[in-house]
Amino acid sequence: MAADLSPIDKAKFLAAKRATDFVEDGMKLGLGTGSTAAWMVRCLAERIREEGLRVVGVPTSSRTAQLATQLGVPITTLDEAKWLDLTIDGADEFDGNLNLIKGGGAALLQEKIVATASDQMIVIADAAKDVTQLGAFPLPVEVIPFGWQTTKALVEETLVSLDVLNRDVTLRMNGAAPLVTDESNYILDLHLKRIGNPRQLALVLNQIPGVVENGLFIDICDIVVIGHADGRVTVRDVNSGEIEEDRVEFVPTSNIFADLD
Numbered sequence: 157m158a159a160d161l162s163p164i165d166k167a168k169f170l171a172a173k174r175a176t177d178f179v180e181d182g183m184k185l186g187l188g189t190g191s192t193a194a195w196m197v198r199c200l201a202e203r204i205r206e207e208g209l210r211v212v213g214v215p216t217s218s219r220t221a222q223l224a225t226q227l228g229v230p231i232t233t234l235d236e237a238k239w240l241d242l243t244i245d246g247a248d249e250f251d252g253n254l255n256l257i258k259g260g261g262a263a264l265l266q267e268k269i270v271a272t273a274s275d276q277m278i279v280i281a282d283a284a285k286d287v288t289q290l291g292a293f294p295l296p297v298e299v300i301p302f303g304w305q306t307t308k309a310l311v312e313e314t315l316v317s318l319d320v321l322n323r324d325v326t327l328r329m330n331g332a333a334p335l336v337t338d339e340s341n342y343i344l345d346l347h348l349k350r351i352g353n354p355r356q357l358a359l360v361l362n363q364i365p366g367v368v369e370n371g372l373f374i375d376i377c378d379i380v381v382i383g384h385a386d387g388r389v390t391v392r393d394v395n396s397g398e399i400e401e402d403r404v405e406f407v408p409t410s411n412i413f414a415d416l417d
């Protein structure tokens with residue numbers, strides 16, 4: 157199975173594997189959502205199996221909860237855990253200040269609550285997510301279904317006075333019906349192409365009635381771990397300014413891939 161990984165999956169796996177080095181015995185962890193975060197859950201499960209690592213995770217989606225349970229990673233709720241040591245999650249884009257766009261997997265609301273309730277957030281990503289300016293990836297905004305078309309119109313009107321390049325807003329679909337999040341909401345995708353002032357945009361969007369949360373994570377992420385398909389892994393710490401590069405061994409026979417067979 158491992159030998160069949162695409163270069164992008166290999167990069168995601170390496171980032172996830174390196175990030176799990178930050179996990180210490182006894183930690184309470186936020187478990188992100190998405191394909192990169194799924195690798196992280198697999199790497200964590202391997203450390204639990206092989207080292208007897210004791211951790212408990214708070215999943216950020218029903219998908220992650222299901223995967224963690226399937227792989228034997230103990231989980232709990234945020235209300236039980238109250239505060240977390242570390243959250244490890246993927247991202248759709250990150251910039252030089254480690255501000256993020258998240259929500260490509262429609263889990264931004266739980267992801268933001270969980271990351272904010274953590275001492276530290278580590279983002280794991282392949283190098284394609286590294287951007288000089290956020291906005292090429294459509295910005296997800298979670299809205300309540302009641303009056304969503306009015307909320308969409310208000311979002312479009314608000315964008316007129318903001319520093320963005322484009323203002324198309326679309327409702328995310330799941331086949332013929334609107335996609336419904338774990339919190340029973342809808343997602344609007346804002347096709348902005350370039351976000352000049354992410355901090356201002358994040359604040360203004362959350363003032364609109366009907367908007368529950370937006371996918372801009374500002375000053376939440378501390379470290380990004382970037383995987384490269386050639387085996388290199390870059391660790392960038394926004395607080396210390398340090399950038400480290402090393403190699404992570406890719407072990408094709410690892411039983412980490414067992415659930416994918």
Ligand code: 5RP
Pocket residue numbers: 188189190191192193245246247248257258259260261262263264267
């Ligand atoms: C889910 C997210 C994901 O972290 C983001 O979409 C990245 O996904 P992937 O690791 O599959 O590229 O924000 O809501």
